[in-house]
Amino acid sequence: MNSTADSPLDPDLARRLKRTADGLVPAVAQQYDTGEVLMLGWMDDEALHRTLTTGRCTYWSRSRQEYWVKGDTSGHVQHVKSVALDCDGDTLLVKVDQVGAACHTGDRTCFDADVLLREDT
Amino acid sequence: MNSTADSPLDPDLARRLKRTADGLVPAVAQQYDTGEVLMLGWMDDEALHRTLTTGRCTYWSRSRQEYWVKGDTSGHVQHVKSVALDCDGDTLLVKVDQVGAACHTGDRTCFDADVLLREDT
Numbered sequence: 666m667n668s669t670a671d672s673p674l675d676p677d678l679a680r681r682l683k684r685t686a687d688g689l690v691p692a693v694a695q696q697y698d699t700g701e702v703l704m705l706g707w708m709d710d711e712a713l714h715r716t717l718t719t720g721r722c723t724y725w726s727r728s729r730q731e732y733w734v735k736g737d738t739s740g741h742v743q744h745v746k747s748v749a750l751d752c753d754g755d756t757l758l759v760k761v762d763q764v765g766a767a768c769h770t771g772d773r774t775c776f777d778a779d780v781l782l783r784e785d786t
Numbered sequence: 787m788n789s790t791a792d793s794p795l796d797p798d799l800a801r802r803l804k805r806t807a808d809g810l811v812p813a814v815a816q817q818y819d820t821g822e823v824l825m826l827g828w829m830d831d832e833a834l835h836r837t838l839t840t841g842r843c844t845y846w847s848r849s850r851q852e853y854w855v856k857g858d859t860s861g862h863v864q865h866v867k868s869v870a871l872d873c874d875g876d877t878l879l880v881k882v883d884q885v886g887a888a889c890h891t892g893d894r895t896c897f898d899a900d901v902l903l904r905e906d907t
Contacts, residue, residue, distance in 0.1 A: 700821020751896040756826040775872040
């Protein structure tokens, strides 16, 4: 995990980022054209740096404690279209072009299977 | 913060939720018809319970350490349309009808002002 001092990011951006206690920022991945919210991952400074510079979404896996380039094993790559930081500096919105399923279950998004409430409107 | 045992949620749902160390789950708020990602807030079991039962988005404010019904002071209410839990049980997607601006700065979304990267495609 990176602090501002040893961050690979532009110093001004590194200063704007507000990280959790373990140095992470949640990143919402959204399909750029349909607007589907695909998944939420976590990025530290290095993962954000790689996402901004390689054109491929890179996350920090909290369970495996390692970097994870989305699609490297599944082929379900996320090509980065845009990246935005929120008003508080503590959340990222990454618009992507998702190849295939975003979810490891094979669903298009990670939010397809467990709907807790749906209003009839 | 609630553990599974004293949660106001349905016990099966309370067991499925995977919370951070401080008992929270990130909740992505999305405009139900346009697909805009509006903001990310945090919910504990009680905030999720209120969101599911009152039709109004309720968050836990980490900075103020209190519940926060979106729009109670600003009038910028979020009417709940649907709530889904992701495949890992650790993120919520709440589709809402947002009245006015979602962001306290007056922007429609919290991601409008600080774009870090935009591909020309």
